[in-house]
Amino acid sequence: MxxxxxxxxxxxxxxFGISPLCELGLSLRAINDPARFPLQLPWLRRTEAARADLDLDVLGALIDERLWTPDFLNPRPSGPLTRLDDELAALRELSPAEFERDLVAVHGRVPDVFAGPPRVAIRRLVAALEQLWAATFEPYWPRxxxxxxxxxxxxxxxxxxxxxxxxxxxxxxxxxxxxxxxxxxxxxxxxxxxxxxxxxxxxxxxxxxxxxxxxxxxxxxxxxxxxxxQGALWEAESVANPAAVAAVLGETRASLLAALGDPASSTELGVRFGVTASAVNQHLRVLRDAGLLVSTRSGRSVLYLRSELGSALLESRSG
Structure with missing residues (x-):
């Protein structure tokens, strides 16, 4: 407690903050115990072959049977725009005392793979995390x-x-x-x-x-x-549309309008609906220009949300 x-x-x-390094470290939970993370099974399947070539000895030593990871993998991000390069740069400068302390807090000792000079172990740790990122995160990080x-x-x-x-x-x-x-x-x-x-x-x-x-x-x-x-990240989805709205807007635009009760980016919507982000962007611009959506920038992404007019249109036709 x-x-x-x-x-x-x-x-x-x-x-609020977003930490790419935190995601890297916590992903070891899903890799070690996939049954506890059913929403990430598609990611695990897509990256299974790539993970076979990683430094598994080091990655395995970063997590225990309770699925705990050392605190140096969970840095407090400065905000939603935190960059992995900055976090890894800070990790390279981690003091040997903090490195050993955090490992002992998880395992009760320093794992054998990290025996020897701490600076050498930290360099190997960072290299293993960079490989994990390139193989399993970089292709999917925008989503x-x-x-x-x-x-x-x-x-x-x-x-x-x-x-x-x-x-x-x-x-x-x-x-x-x-x-x-x-x-x-x-x-x-x-x-x-x-x-x-x-x-x-x-x-x-x-x-x-x-x-x-x-x-x-x-x-x-x-x-x-x-x-x-998370559940919508990897699977295409189908949204039931009020027929009258679909007849006016078209099936795809009506589906997008119905789905945007919560904010989402074009990248996320493309994955959810199984279409390209560029095609989604065209539809979103039309809906926004018509006043049915509003948009706001969050970091490098533009998030879309149904406007009051868009909600009213769906509600008026849902009966």
Missing amino acids: LRYVLNESDVASVR MRAVLEADVVYRGRQIAQNGLATMLNGISATVDYEGGVVTVRLRDPNERVQAIDGLGLTLVPTMFTRRGSAPVGDGPPMIMYPARG
């Missing part, structure tokens, strides 16, 4: 990032419309917020209480957790939680 205690100024400083960014936009909209408490109580069944205290029910039997004290609480959506989780040690306050929309 972990409790983060927020004062009034801390409540106002809750922020994954689109889902993570859409989640951040959705949570921000929740705060604006319903307040921080509603948002925090909705990110995971194992996370609760009441009276200035955020409780994360972890599998760790130890109880920890940590005051935010101006450090800020960072919320990090991820593709590779099924419940709220946090760093193993007493690092900067951070909660990793399951991002919305």
Whole structure:
């Protein structure tokens, strides 16, 4: 059990971040125990052959039977635009003491593969992570990032419309917020209480957790939680459309309009509907120009959302 205690100024400083390195580290959970991550089975199947050529000795030493990973793989991102290159650069400069401490916190000792000079072990660690990224993440990262960014936009909209408490109580069944205290029910039997004290609480959506989780040690306050929309990432989907709207807009545009009750990028929509992102973009521009969608930029992605007019059009024809 972990409790983060927020004062009034801390409540106002809750922020979101996206960490490519965090995704890399947490992906080892799905690789080690696929049965616990059914939503990522398509990703695991697509990358199975590529993973056979990786430094599996090093990657296997970064996770234990509880699916815990060392905290140096879960850095607190500065915001939603964090770059992997920057995170790996910081990891290369990790102190030997912190490297060994984080490994011991997970395994109770330093795994044999990391025996010897810590600087040599850290270089091998970074090289293994770079290979993992190139083989299994780089081809799919635009899709994954689109889902993570859409989640951040959705949570921000929740705060604006319903307040921080509603948002925090909705990110995971194992996370609760009441009276200035955020409780994360972890599998760790130890109880920890940590005051935010101006450090800020960072919320990090991820593709590779099924419940709220946090760093193993007493690092900067951070909660990793399951991002919305993962189930639609790998599979094409079909949305039932009101016939009258489809007759006016066409089947594809009506489907997109019906699907955009939550923000999504053209990349994500292309995957969900099984069409190219360029084709989706053409339809989205037409719908936006007609006032049926609104768009906003989030980092390098443009997210689309059904407008009030678009919602009214669907509602008026759904009966």
